[in-house]
Amino acid sequence: MGKPVDPPSGDGVENVNLKAALEERYLAYALSTIMHRALPDARDGLKPVHRRILYGMRLLRLDPGAAFKKSARVVGDVMGQFHPHGDQAIYDALVRLAQDFAQRYPLIEGQGNFGNIDGDNAAAMRYTEARMTEVARLLLQGIDEDAVDFRETYDEANREPIVLPAAFPNLLANGSQGIAVGMATSIPPHNVAELCDAALYLVSHPRATSDQLLHFVQGPDFPTGGVIVESRESIAEAYRTGRGSFRTRARWTREETGRGTWVAVVTEIPYGVAKARLIEKIAELLQERKLPILADVRDESAEDIRIVLEPRSRTVDPALLMETLFKLTELEARVPLNMNVLTAGQVPKVLGLAEALREWLDHRRVVLQRRSRYRLGEIEKRLEVLGGLLIVYLDLDRVIKIIREEAEPKAELMTVFALTEVQADAILNTRLRSLRKLEEMELRREFDQLTAEKGEIETLLASEDRQWKTVAWEIREVKKTFGPETPLGKRRTVFAEAPDNGDIDLTAAMVEREPITVVLSEKGWIRALKGHVQDLSSLQFKGDDALKLSFHTETTAKILVLATNGKIFTLDASKLPGGRGFGDPVRLMADLDEGADIVTAFPYRPEMKLLVATREGRGFVVPAESVVANTRKGKQVLNMDDRTTALLCVPAEGDHVATIGENRKLLVFPLVQVPEMGRGRGVRLQKYKDGGMSDAKVFRLADGLTWKDTSDRTWTVAAGDLTDWLGNRADAGRLPPKGFPKNNKFGG
Incomplete structure (x- = not known):
């Protein structure tokens, strides 16, 4: 045995409560996920990874119309400079920004295989190429003009924008999905022309509510089209509260195939549904014989979607076929709305439609003010230089003499002409060829133009009304570019009334x-x-x-x-x-x-009514619809105590009731005397001294009373011969006519 090891000394060891330590660390992780990963900023609608991709592409000069660059180059730059996470995560985000079935207004134009609506993945980043679209250019517009704040990157070697100037309402136009810790966001895409109209209304009516803005924004506009079957009240509620969902269906048409046969052709599927998985599911249901009215499913898609559904026979109702498929497959899907975003880039909050647009508009005004101040500073610098040059043109010979003869021409120029250092430097840097007379006229014209522009910007910065007018003009320009008459701006998703499935028997279809x-x-x-x-x-x-x-x-x-x-x-x-x-x-x-x-x-038949009765002779009429149970527990229809049990349940088809007791007494009375209830103890049908009821049936008096004897022969007593037994409910009755079975039953 060796010498026992002494425990380490307590120096430098800090005792920490495990619960407090875990709470602190988990909170830090949660905040990091919410702020820097999962939730979009309300102003530009982007998460940090997307913002960094776009900014990285701008630095690589990948503007619309520029030559494409390899996606690997973009991912490498973004990872090295701004986003210290996995390259695959960055590439996945880049791919999604380029997919026209995922983004309503793609921010990246891709060249190569960027995946497809079937759910196939994009090619590796070394094979694909990318550049920005016009939408991305709008998001970055003015970023070099001090439009937004910048911060240090993770390694403090570079600077990155905290938010983009966002001349495009990207949050709602392209939507966003994200799962943070304890909160999530899900914003479907919308039509930008409608958003611009709503924003313009909000500029002129700052107190407008989400309900009023729904005159412009009808609802989501998915890149994959489809049909929204949600009630207007439900849509209004979703936009008012920022939470809800939209029931979206595939768009289909009936196509005649000759000789009375037809097929249903699906041309648009719900947003976010992978086509391959959808067809796989339909084929599975076919194999499991859960869709007997469907014979076959074929995918005939090329560039566009074309799913052909062939019915089992031409007599099948197309609406029934599609309703069955909507119920059982992802041809109908719910697209959630949860507008949980970072307001002011800091605070997670669920916004309604009006608040979300207001965040964007307020941001646009701040960007306008900052860009205007930046331009004002640039003008003032240039005016200072021009002022110096114009002074010098008045006495060029003296300037040339000072530059040729003085040891310190800069100081001498500043003294003689009362110039600033900036002006003196500009003069010394002027080329000889610029000293011609024509140049002086150009300088004077530029000086006048800049002075006028400076006045306009100062007026703009002094007037809130003018600022909003300028913001509105910028929004109108965006609407012109992406208006409803343009191929990209045209609404793709339509609205339809929610179908009434009450008259469609889906069980029969399955x-x-x-x-x-x-x-x-x-x-x-x-x-x-x-x-x-x-x-x-x-x-x-x-x-x-x-x-x-x-x-x-x-x-x-x-x-x-x-x-x-x-x-x-x-x-x-x-x-x-x-x-x-x-x-x-x-x-x-x-x-x-x-x-x-x-x-x-x-x-069971839906329209039928039933006469139910207990052994003690109490009963009532009940509609069959109200006794159908959807669970194994069934429905309690007859209420009774332990002394009796349920005796019978017969169709209540006719106008009279015949009852027979164990005492072999027969009574016939009108059916109207028996109340109709959904559940209960019922009323006394026949009175007995001892024993109880044996059997009962409902019949039409005009047809007479029939029964079957033990030999299976049918006996009928005509209406005229039943006078002795006709009475009222709860009477005692009389012994039955000759030939009535000994077992006291009416038989089949």
Whole structure:
């Protein structure tokens, strides 16, 4: 064993509370993410990486019309000088600025493979080339004229702009997406001509609200077009609060293919959806047989989008086909709006439409003031020089003599002509060829022009009204360049009323419609046999189980099941087990309470009404629509205590009710005496001294009362012969006519 090592001395060790240390560090990280990575500035709509890319491209003189340079050169310069992060992150940002399906007004013009709407990646940066677009030039306009503040770069070797002058409303025109820590931003693109109109209105009406500005800005304008199916109220609410979403659909047309056949052709897809993934999803649904009304999907896109959807048959309703696809695929998508931006470049805040435009307008006015002051300084410097030169032209010979003979001509000139040092330097730097008479006239003209310009700028800086007029003129120039009649400025996304899906049965569209026979056993096992089977005598059951009931329906139907506890459960016929085995217990498909059994089952029809009753003889009429449940829990329809159970649920089709009790007394009374309710205990249908109800049915009195006996023969008692049994609800009734079954049931 070696000698134990002494612990280090406490010198220089600082005890830190772990919770406080983590909080401090995480807060620093969160702030860094919010300020320097994820949220755009409200003034120029750019995140730092985009701003640095554009500024780096300006330094490389990659103006519109200039020769392209390799993207790798741009990325290298930006990474080396301004953005100390991964080159791939910078290149990904650059690529997105060049994609005309991602940016409504691309800031970069790319040459080479910059990815596509299918979701394919761009080529490596060594293969692609880039230069700025006219939009980027507008964003940088005036950056050399002290329009914005600069700060030191990360290594303090260079300087970079804190914000760009932004003569273009980029925040809303191109939108932005970003996830920070604890907050996110999502701004869809908009139409710049509409934004300019709204901004001009805001200049003349500074107190205008977001609702008023919606007369100009209709809503988002996506580069990929599409149709927005959102209500005007919902759009107004989103722009008022800065939070909301827009339901966007693909644009499609019906194309006739001859002989009555047709296809649906999708020409525009929702913003942000990768076409390849969309088609993959539709093909998957086809394989899984979840789209029986669709036969095939083909991608015939070239430069433009063309997705061909072929229906299963020409009788399929095109609207039904598309509604089904909108529901199941990304042909309909929600584009979120969360205008969380950095106001004044510092404070994250969710802005409404009016506040977002106001931030941009206020910034434009500040830029105008700063550029005007810068120009004023330049004019004053030039006027000082011109003033000196004009003095000298009055006595050129003496100037030449001083320069030739004096040892210190500068000091002598300053003394003799009362010049400043700047003026003296300008004279000494003048070339001999400039001393001709013509030059003096040019100088005088320039002096007069600059003096007039100086007066105009001073007037501008003194008048807020003139400043706003100038800002408005600049906005009108932008609108002219990107107006609705230009190919880039024309609105691409249209608006449509949100469709009413109430009358479209999407279940029918997603399930192939086939006839089936539903079989329910005494012990509650259910199955669906293919086709409408008439003879069930050969049907096998498990153990001592037997047939309880069967009925014909279709795979698209809903099956309603009444349990003894008064609940009605809804099952999809398409999800019932096939007829090869014994089926499955209903308990696997519905949350049937312990001790509850199944009373009956039947197919649901939307317009039908049902008579429900308990064993003690209480009941009411209920619309079938109100008993359909969307969950396994079912719907409680009959309220009752533990002494009784649900007895029956029969169609209420007719004008009279016939009830028979366990005491074998029959009563017939008008259906109108039974109230219609959604849920409840019901009213007494028939009065019994002892026992309860055995069966009931609703029928048309004019057709007479029918029943089936045990030999399956049908008996009918005509309306005229039912006089003895006609009475009112809650009467006791009389013994039934001759031939009524001994089991006290009306039968099928």
